[in-house]
Amino acid sequence: MSRFIQIHTLTSYPPANLNRDDLGRPKTAMMGGVERLRVSSQSLKRHWRTSDLFQEALRGHLGTRTKDIGVRVRQSLVEKGVTAKNAEQWASDIAGVFGKVEKGKVTTQQLVFISPEEWKAIDTLSQTLADKNRQPSDEEKKSLLKKSTAVDIALFGRMLADSSNFNVEAACQVAHAISVHGVTVEDDYFTAVDDLNSEHDDRGAAHIGETGFASAVFYNYVCIDRQSLLDHLDDDEALANKAIAALTEAIATVSPKGKQNSFGSYAYASYMMIEIGNKQPRSLSASFLSPIKSDFLPAAIQALEKQVEHFDSVYGPCAEQRRSFNAVSGEGNLQSVVELATQS
Amino acid sequence: MQCLIFRLYGAMASWGSTAIGSVRPTRSAPSRSAVLGLLAAALGIRRDQEEQLARLNRSVAITIKCESEGNLLRDYHTAQVPGTDKKAIWPHRKAELENTHKGVNTILSTRDYRTDGHWLVAITLREDTDCTLEAIRDALDEPVFPLYLGRKSCPLSAPLHPVVSEVESIYEALSEYEYPIAHQAVVEAVLYSQTVGYEWEDGVSIGLSPQETSERWDEPTSRLRWQFDKRLVHSARLERKE
Numbered sequence: 001m002s003r004f005i006q007i008h009t010l011t012s013y014p015p016a017n018l019n020r021d022d023l024g025r026p027k028t029a030m031m032g033g034v035e036r037l038r039v040s041s042q043s044l045k046r047h048w049r050t051s052d053l054f055q056e057a058l059r060g061h062l063g064t065r066t067k068d069i070g071v072r073v074r075q076s077l078v079e080k081g082v083t084a085k086n087a088e089q090w091a092s093d094i095a096g097v098f099g100k101v102e103k104g105k106v107t108t109q110q111l112v113f114i115s116p117e118e119w120k121a122i123d124t125l126s127q128t129l130a131d132k133n134r135q136p137s138d139e140e141k142k143s144l145l146k147k148s149t150a151v152d153i154a155l156f157g158r159m160l161a162d163s164s165n166f167n168v169e170a171a172c173q174v175a176h177a178i179s180v181h182g183v184t185v186e187d188d189y190f191t192a193v194d195d196l197n198s199e200h201d202d203r204g205a206a207h208i209g210e211t212g213f214a215s216a217v218f219y220n221y222v223c224i225d226r227q228s229l230l231d232h233l234d235d236d237e238a239l240a241n242k243a244i245a246a247l248t249e250a251i252a253t254v255s256p257k258g259k260q261n262s263f264g265s266y267a268y269a270s271y272m273m274i275e276i277g278n279k280q281p282r283s284l285s286a287s288f289l290s291p292i293k294s295d296f297l298p299a300a301i302q303a304l305e306k307q308v309e310h311f312d313s314v315y316g317p318c319a320e321q322r323r324s325f326n327a328v329s330g331e332g333n334l335q336s337v338v339e340l341a342t343q344s
Numbered sequence: 345m346q347c348l349i350f351r352l353y354g355a356m357a358s359w360g361s362t363a364i365g366s367v368r369p370t371r372s373a374p375s376r377s378a379v380l381g382l383l384a385a386a387l388g389i390r391r392d393q394e395e396q397l398a399r400l401n402r403s404v405a406i407t408i409k410c411e412s413e414g415n416l417l418r419d420y421h422t423a424q425v426p427g428t429d430k431k432a433i434w435p436h437r438k439a440e441l442e443n444t445h446k447g448v449n450t451i452l453s454t455r456d457y458r459t460d461g462h463w464l465v466a467i468t469l470r471e472d473t474d475c476t477l478e479a480i481r482d483a484l485d486e487p488v489f490p491l492y493l494g495r496k497s498c499p500l501s502a503p504l505h506p507v508v509s510e511v512e513s514i515y516e517a518l519s520e521y522e523y524p525i526a527h528q529a530v531v532e533a534v535l536y537s538q539t540v541g542y543e544w545e546d547g548v549s550i551g552l553s554p555q556e557t558s559e560r561w562d563e564p565t566s567r568l569r570w571q572f573d574k575r576l577v578h579s580a581r582l583e584r585k586e
Contacts, residue, residue, distance in 0.1 A: 041497035285355040290531035310527035
């Protein structure tokens with residue numbers, strides 16, 4: 001198995017303001033001493049994670065939201081021959097692990113979130129209680145809370161300062177997307193007219209404002225640590241592959257949503273290259289250390305491929321296998337690239 | 345003396361120093377804790393394996409050569425957090441975010457990065473050690489976990505190219521280490537600034553006399569509790585020789 005899956009993409013956006021700073025202007029960064037447009041890693045991850053495409057892949061691996069854990073436990077205990085009074089008490093004990101239980105009832109006050117593993121643990125515990133006819137111990141109650149194996153948490157990690165044993169180290173590394181060429185952020189001075197002001201003497205604009213924008217070809221880099229992902233997902237190979245495929249497709253097709261109502265700059269990747277292997281992963285941002293000056297997309301693709309060869313020839317092969325698609329020349333396709341990413 | 349040298353370069357890097365609240369500054373060169381973290385990730389030591397981390401920490405002495413400090417980049421960062429709800433016990437954040445009735449709040453933070461930064465790291469072994477430089481070199485070539493420059497969003501943009509050799513002086517060895525990064529050699533000038541900075545630790549002689557000695561709180565004592573100890577750092581800045 002190859003431990004690392006590296007995904008390099010080039011995506012061309014028309015004028016847009018995808019990711020803003022505190023002044024509402026597009027984020028930028030210096031690279032090679034020249035100002036570039038930037039979309040932060042956080043912004044990219046959030047839009048991939050919340051995309052329909054990604055949610056679709058998560059289906060079945062999401063938990064359920066319910067107030068009725070206690071109701072279900074009580075019913076199952078009664079069916080197993082526990083007395084009504086005990087069933088009521090133990091069901092409320094178990095529900096109490098997940099949320100505050102309403103007085104005199106077994107339902108929780110709030111909707112709570114139960115993962116499939118947690119349902120399984122609850123069922124096992126109720127069987128034990130019915131068999132031995134005793135109340136659940138504190139130990140047993142505590143063991144009901146499971147680390148979730150939700151795909152998005154496995155990929156993007158979780159940090160809880162208060163309860164660090166539920167922390168998950170992200171299995172995926174996402175760099176800030178940086179434009180392959182130098183960029184000057186432009187200003188759009190805009191006015192909005194009041195449609196009903198024909199009665200007034202003052203026919204001026206009702207609102208004026210200014211928006212920064214720029215267009216760019218972005219280089220984006222993602223590295224997935226396949227082994228860590230498998231570890232987080234309890235070695236469920238099929239689920240890990242599903243997650244990798246969904247992420248790869250999201251990277252190719254999902255755009256950040258910033259100011260999309262004003263700019264409508266949704267874009268698909270024009271070029272994607274996947275590398276798999278065990279060698280130290282490295283991004284190919286050095287391809288664009290010298291900013292691309294003209295003919296952006298074809299020149300960027302050429303620079304990227306040159307950089308791959310350059311690293312290989314100086315430092316030895318950096319990957320075991322590579323596959324790419326190029327939407328400018330029409331070579332390759334997303335499907336075959338995803339296939340390489342998901343093979344073990 | 346045996347010495348392991350490797351290169352740190354990425355489009356963006358962040359070398360955290362003392363951070364309070366929402367301001368997360370970066371130093372201009374990697375801290376000792378950052379380099380140790382990188383080595384530990386390569387060797388496959390997890391954050392909660394305190395004993396192995398302490399052993400690695402005892403084993404290595406670190407010298408930094410700053411080829412280019414790069415520029416400061418200040419990132420405006422927002423994150424959504426749910427309001428606190430004492431009636432519910434949440435097993436994880438996803439559940440908390442999905443079920444909140446009080447709406448989500450936003451936390452702002454200011455995160456600093458260096459762009460166009462380029463550093464060399466020289467590792468020498470201390471007397472109290474049970475690891476070898478060859479083992480560290482091999483781990484850097486084929487790491488267990490993905491490596492990054494201080495923040496996970498700052499991947500390496502070139503091979504580390506770790507080299508183990510027998511050297512007279514660490515300073516000389518660092519001066520001789522030069523390997524290409526970009527496919528067009530001319531553009532690399534931006535990664536080598538006019539002045540070169542060196543930082544090394546007390547008790548190590550690298551072949552330069554210190555111009556300044558300062559205290560720094562970047563000796564990790566516990567990764568889990570995020571505690572750091574104080575150490576002495578010697579530094580010098582020289583004009584780059586052509």
